[in-house]
Each structure stands twice: as C-alpha cells, then as structure tokens.
Amino acid sequence: MISIVNYGVGNLKSISKAVEKAEGKVNITLDTRELKNSSGIILPGVGAFAPAIRNLEAVKDAIVEADVPVLGICLGMQLMAEISEEGGLHEGLGVVKGRVVRFPDSVGKIPHMGWNVVEVVKENELLDGFEKDYFYFVHSYFLKTDDEHVIGKTDYGLTFPSAVQNDNFFGVQFHPEKSGKRGLDIVKNFVRLCRK
Secondary structure, eight states: OEEEEOSSSOOHHHHHHHHHHTTOOEEEEOOHHHHHTOSEEEEOOOSOHHHHHHHTGGGHHHHHTOOSOEEEETHHHHHTSSEEOTTSOEEOOOSSOOEEEEOOGGGSSSSEEEEEEEEEOSOOSTTTTOSEEEEEEEESEEEEOOGGGEEEEEESSSEEEEEEEETTEEEESSOGGGSHHHHHHHHHHHHHHHHO
16 A cells, blocks of 8 residues: 555545555555555655745654655655755755755746756666656755755756655655546556566
8 A cells, every 4th residue: 555645735536546556555645644644655845945844844744754765756756855954044855965056046947847858877776777768847946955865856957856865865956646547657657666
C-alpha cells in the first residue's frame, strides 16, 4: 500500500489515479500508524512552504524515519530540504541537504510554468529508462543542493536540480501526474521500487 500524505496542499486525486494506473494500491492519509505501515510514501504539494510544513508537523517523524521509498512532488520535493527562503526562513524535513530559493528575476517569467526538459545526470531507479524527456512544471522556487543528490537537471535561465535522491528519499520538481505517458512511467518506476 502506497500512502499519499493528505496535509491540505496536495493534488491528491490526480496523483492517486496515476498510482492506480501504475497498478499500485493507494491510501490517502495523515495517520502516523498508516504511514509507518506503508510500502511507499508520496508527499504531494501545491502551494506555499510555510503552511505546508506546519500541516506536516504531526507526521514529520514518520516521514523522516521512513525506511521505504518516499517521493516528494513539486512542493513535496522542496519540503524535503533543510531550509526554505519562501516567505521568510523555514525549516524543512532535512532529508535532502540544501536550501529552497526563488528563481532570480533574470530568468524571465516567474513562475516557471509549462513543459521543459529533464536531463538525467545520474543512474537511479526512479528515472530508469529516461535520458532527456519533457515534463510539466509550475514553480517559483527550486532546491539548491549538492551535486551528489542531483539525479536530474533542467535549464530555465539557469540550471537547477529537477530530480534529487538521498538514499530512499526521491524528489521531482515537476508534476509526473500532469506529464502524460512519460510522467506515468515515473510513477510506475516508483511503484516498482515500493514492491522491492
């Protein structure tokens, strides 16, 4: 059973449908016990960092201590960082080293919205079968992290990490659930990881 964390800022319906299409069983929850008994956890996210991290307080330990695959999507990926600069300084879950920062005005239009290329830079199970593919993005902030954690990168006026990994924690800045067949292929890879 893959648990999607229901903390009030997620795109829950389309993510749960994508997991079901990938032949995974879904549980939408904010219950510590259920998260601890999951075969995988998805941290969705649409919205602002500060209210999101507050809403996660009750289940923070269950996520940080998880020994199953955890996938953060968009804001969910940013919540995995140590700190965010969005709306002041806020502590994240700290499972991926780094800081969430705003795109500089020099990149042009903010938010970065629409289809863009993700280039795989490190072999990993989440992006297995990918090299360079288009995915759908909507964000004004991105996670600055060490190269050791970057598994995919994207150019938007600057090069930023669009997919990261630290042990069993994976993050994607794009929305696989809004990215057609190739997005679904990523969800399938995650479901496969959760079955191991």
